Structures are given as structure tokens and as C-alpha cells.
Amino acid sequence: MAHRQSLNGALARLPLSESHVFAHQFDDSFQQRDAATFGFWIFLTTEIMFFGGLFAAYVVYRNLYTDAFAEASRHLDIFWGTVNTAVLLFSSFTMALAVQSAQLGKQLRLIALLASTFLLGSVFLVIKFSEYAEKFREHLVPGISFALSGPHAEHAQIFFVLYFVMTGLHALHMIVGLLLIAVLIVMALIDSFSPEYHTPVETIGLYWHFVDVVWVFLFPILYLVDRSS
Numbered sequence: 386m387a388h389r390q391s392l393n394g395a396l397a398r399l400p401l402s403e404s405h406v407f408a409h410q411f412d413d414s415f416q417q418r419d420a421a422t423f424g425f426w427i428f429l430t431t432e433i434m435f436f437g438g439l440f441a442a443y444v445v446y447r448n449l450y451t452d453a454f455a456e457a458s459r460h461l462d463i464f465w466g467t468v469n470t471a472v473l474l475f476s477s478f479t480m481a482l483a484v485q486s487a488q489l490g491k492q493l494r495l496i497a498l499l500a501s502t503f504l505l506g507s508v509f510l511v512i513k514f515s516e517y518a519e520k521f522r523e524h525l526v527p528g529i530s531f532a533l534s535g536p537h538a539e540h541a542q543i544f545f546v547l548y549f550v551m552t553g554l555h556a557l558h559m560i561v562g563l564l565l566i567a568v569l570i571v572m573a574l575i576d577s578f579s580p581e582y583h584t585p586v587e588t589i590g591l592y593w594h595f596v597d598v599v600w601v602f603l604f605p606i607l608y609l610v611d612r613s614s
Contacts, residue, residue: 422584425588425591432558432595433595436551439550439551447606447610450540450541452537453539453540453543454540454610455611457537457541458544458609458611460523465516466604467604467608469513469600472508473505476505476506477594479498479501480498480499480590480593481594483586484583484587487578487583488583490578495586496574499570506559506562510556513552517549526549527542531545548607551603551607555603562592562593562596569585
């Protein structure tokens with residue numbers, strides 16, 4: 386409480402243009418930040434439930450058709466899946482540093498780190514869409530052109546349905562994240578953030594970390610399932 390009061394006092398002594406860093410409906414910047422963070426956590430909770438349903442469907446079908454899922458998984462490129470995992474983990478690191486830079490008021494460093502995160506996310510999508518293109522060439526896209534030989538071909542198609550739905554929705558979330566990061570870069574270029582106001586960077590950072598965590602779960606269940614068999 387004493388810490389908050391001292392910061393409020395410091396803000397009150399700033400020039401008018403610098404001290405008004407919160408919307409009129411809030412008492413102070415701390416209340417605005419708490420409200421934004423709480424609202425964003427509610428949003429992320431709905432996202433967790435959404436992806437949770439897909440993971441639950443995967444578990445059910447994985448237990449029903451174990452051999453088919455193992456065979457289908459071996460048609461995914463584990464090398465590029467591993468590369469993409471490393472790319473996303475590093476992008477989380479650069480995003481965390483970007484949030485720190487915003488908190489410290491280091492504008493140039495913030496812009497550089499946001500740009501790095503944007504670049505890493507773009508690399509992930511390029512690799513993922515290249516994988517999709519390969520699956521089309523191999524006729525492993527569910528539908529009338531699906532062509533996988535072997536006794537488990539019919540049930541293996543279920544695996545690829547889940548693969549494209551789960552990774553496709555994840556890629557869509559990545560695209561949204563990149564658009565949000567692009568907005569942050571523009572805002573940072575016009576000096577919209579300061580140590581007193583950087584809530585958008587923190588909330589979009591939370592979103593980016595969430596998207597990365599989803600992939601951390603997708604990678605092992607899709608690429609590594611029964612690889613030893």
C-alpha cells in the first residue's frame with residue numbers, strides 16, 4: 386500500500402500530459418492495469434476451455450485407435466516440429482524481454498524485441514504452412530483424396546483431422562498474435578508506452594505466452610506419440 390501511494394504521489398507531481406496515463410473511468414493507472422489484466426485472464430480461461438475440448442477429443446480417439454494414431458504420427462516431420470518448438474520458445478523469451486523493456490521505458494529495445502518476436506512467429510508460420518503443403522502432396526489431408534496404405538488407414542484419417550484442426554486453430558491464434566504485435570510496434574514507434582503505462586504490452590505478452598504453451602502440448606501428442614514403436 387505504501388509503495389502504491391508513493392508511486393501515485395510521483396505521478397501526481399508529473400506534468401499533466403505524463404500523469405494522465407489512465408482512462409477517465411479508473412481511479413488510477415494501477416486500477417486500470419488490474420482491470421485489464423483480470424479481463425484478459427478471463428479471456429484466456431475461455432481459450433483454455435476451447436483448446437481443452439480438442440485435447441480431450443484427442444485423448445479419447447487416441448485410446449480407441451492407438452495403433453492408427455502411432456502410424457499416422459510417424460508421417461509428421463519431427464525435425465521441423467522440433468525446430469518450430471525451439472522457435473516459439475525463443476519468441477516467448479524475446480516477448481518477456483519486451484515486456485521488461487516497456488516497464489523500464491527502454492523504447493528502442495522494446496521495438497527491437499517486438500520486431501524479433503514478430504519475425505520468430507513469422508518463421509514458425511512459414512514452417513507450419515510448408516508442412517501443410519507437404520501433407521497435400523502426400524495426400525494425407527482428410528477427404529476423398531486421402532491415400533494412406535496399411536490396415537489403419539481409415540482410423541489414421543481421424544488423427545489427421547485432429548492434426549489439421551488443432552494446429553490450424555493454433556496457427557490462426559498465431560496470426561492474431563502477430564497482428565497484435567504489429568500494433569504494439571506501431572504504438573512503440575510513436576512513444577505510446579512508458580514505465581507508467583505499458584498494459585497493452587503486458588496483456589499481449591500474456592496472449593503470446595499462452596499460444597506458445599498450447600504448442601508445447603501439441604508438439605509431443607502429435608509428433609512424438611509412440612515414436613519408438
